[in-house]
Amino acid sequence: MEKSNEQNKEMTAQESLDLISEMLNNNRRCILQNSAKHFILWGALLLVFSIVIYELLHVTRDLRWNLLWFAMPLLGFPLARLLGKNGTAVPQNVISSQLHYIWLAYCAFAVVISIVAMFEMPSCITLLLVALLGFAECSSGLLLKNWPIIIGGFILGVGGAVVAMLVRSEVQLLVFAAGGLILAATGLIVKRQYQ
Amino acid sequence: MTMFPKLDPILHSELRLAVMSILIGVDEADFTYLKKQTGATSGNLSVQIDKLMAAGYITVEKGFKGKVPHTTCKITTTGQDAFNKYVESLKEYLSASK
Structure with a gap:
């Protein structure tokens, strides 16, 4: 809508419908672009945390570095707020x-499962978390009616779970790094789609 | 150019219709967002928001975010009904004129 002194003028039916359509589209674009920023933020955080924890575990062989995962929501939520x-x-x-x-x-599931895993470390935690991550991604794609995101979520969930079954130890963390990449890519796709 | 005297006069104004078109799709929106999306001046937007509020189409909550005044607008059920009726009338008019 252009700035003008005629913003209160009467319109034709077509002009009215065009204005409604323009406002609805601009609004939707603005809101979804804002959502995209959050996908990029959490994707980047997941990527960085996965690689850092992978390196620390690889070098020190000390499983306590897994506790660093709890720093991710502690850092992510204030950043998202900012x-x-x-x-x-x-x-x-x-x-x-x-x-x-x-x-x-997803965040609630991941935090609670990770806390439970601290006491009784199940071998399937990566499988579980990556399958849920893929499910959340796939659901987001269905909501946005976006095929690349739906397929990306499916590949992440199913492919990540299979890889998590096949590989052991800290190598499983690289599955999360791939998840972070897909999440950030989702944000970029949404941002580009609604530019 | 055909005009529509029988259409809802509250909605049949460019800025008020733009505000309602934004509010119909969201839970609520603040004054700054409405100003940015419509490109209106603060004074003009305030006047039109007051008119929509007086008609019962929107509710306005005024408060503070820290020390900065913060105004939030939300569409009412009456506003939603009026907007839907307005759009239906427009569609009927357009299909009749074809």
């Missing part, structure tokens, strides 16, 4: 709210 404060507050629509809830649920 991202929201930077510039105009972008409202939530149905899609962005649902995306938010899907990833919040």
Whole structure:
């Protein structure tokens, strides 16, 4: 909508429909671009944490470095909050709210499963977390009606789980690094799609 | 150019319609966001928001974020109904004029 002194003028039916359509599209684009920033942030964090923890485990062979995973939400949530404060507050629509809830649920699952794993380390934790990560990614793709994200989520979930079954020890962390890459790529796809 | 005197006069104004088109798709939106999306001036936007509020189409919450005044707008059920009716009327008019 152009700035003008005629913003209160009467319009034809076609002009009215065009204006409604323009506003709805701009709004949707703005909201989904904002969601994309969060995909990129969490993808980058997952990638960095996976590689750093992989290196530390590889060099020291000390499993306690796995505790560093808990620093990820501690760092990620304040950063995500900062991202929201930077510039105009972008409202939530149905899609962005649902995306938010899907990833919040994933985060809750991941944290609780990781805490349980601290006491009784199950060999299938990577398999479980990566399958859930793929599921969350796939669900996001279905919500956004975006095939690359749906397929990326499926490959991440199923492929990551299979790889996690085949490889042992800290090499499994590289599955999460791939997950981080796919997550960040999702953000970039959404950002480009709604530019 | 055909005008529509029978359409809802509250909605049949460019800026008020733009505000309602934004609010129909979101939970709520703040004043700064509405200003950015519509490209309106603060004064004009305030006046139009007051008119929409007076019609019962939106609710406005005024508060502070830290020390900065913060205004949030939310569409009401009456507003949603009026918007849907307005869009239906537009579609009917366009299909009748074809």
